[in-house]
Amino acid sequence: MAALLERVLRRFGLAAGAEVTIEANPGPDERGDLAGLRAAGVNRLSLGAQSLDAAELRRIGRRHRPEDVVETLQAARAAGLAHRSIDLLYDLPDQAPATWAATVGRALDLPVDHLSAYALTLDDPDAEGLTGPAGDHLPVRPGARRWRRTAAAAQDGDRAADAYALLDERLAAAGFAWYELSNWARRGGESRHNLAYWRRRPYAALGPGAHAFDGVRGRRWNAARLDGYVAALTPADGSPPRLPPGGGERLDERTVTAERAVLGLRLREGIDLGLARHPAVRPALEWASTHGLVEPAPGERIRLTLSGRLVSNELFARLV
Structure with a gap:
């Protein structure tokens, strides 16, 4: 990692105070040398916690324990990584409301300034990297497919909405503001590279499977095969x-307009009135306004309400 960052620095340069994030899984055998990463220039850790309930982690086939999440974050803080984030999954198979509430409570005790949360998606077998309780992680294996079919049948839209609303309320009370549909942060803890995607800023693609965007119309991606x-x-x-x-x-042009609206509405800052009044955008927003899904935002903008966030996919489908 140090060698890679050094090459990036030599080739492209690095702005003062740049955000350098590394994603890791919890546990001493997966988190890497945090002190070495900090010395190399990394200043932000994004940790794949997914749950803070031991039984739930076993049920989705994760190898780490809740204690590993705590220990990794404490080690990251000791190593000097100023910004630390975790991600959580909700609407998991057999996830009781009390279990989710307990996970949220434990998350608020962690030394983090950012939290991401996603409803479990099972339409793409590889999307979440889920393994199932037997550790059978290859989507071509019958056991994994059977586990996913059972898990998908157990999902509940109302339960997912309740889980999101509870998380949003608890995080707001603890000083975490939502700034993107799936992301909350304390002031100054927002992920800058995350915001760049939603604001359609240009970014490069380095590595197999990486995507690039020129900030205007051009998108490119690398094939996933390393060879x-x-x-x-x-x-x-x-x-x-x-x-x-x-x-x-x-x-x-039509796709650019729809993309600007969808990506912008994912953000708390919303979209400006000029875009909201565009003929390709206005009908969907009029429908959303009628149903209480959008509201005025500072700076003559429009953003989603909590109700709008809960059914955002329906609105986005009308925009594309």
């Missing part, structure tokens, strides 16, 4: 490196 990526950058015949395999697209 193809390495072969493109280090051709065996000694020829110059080339772009790794992948794909790209050039967005048309």
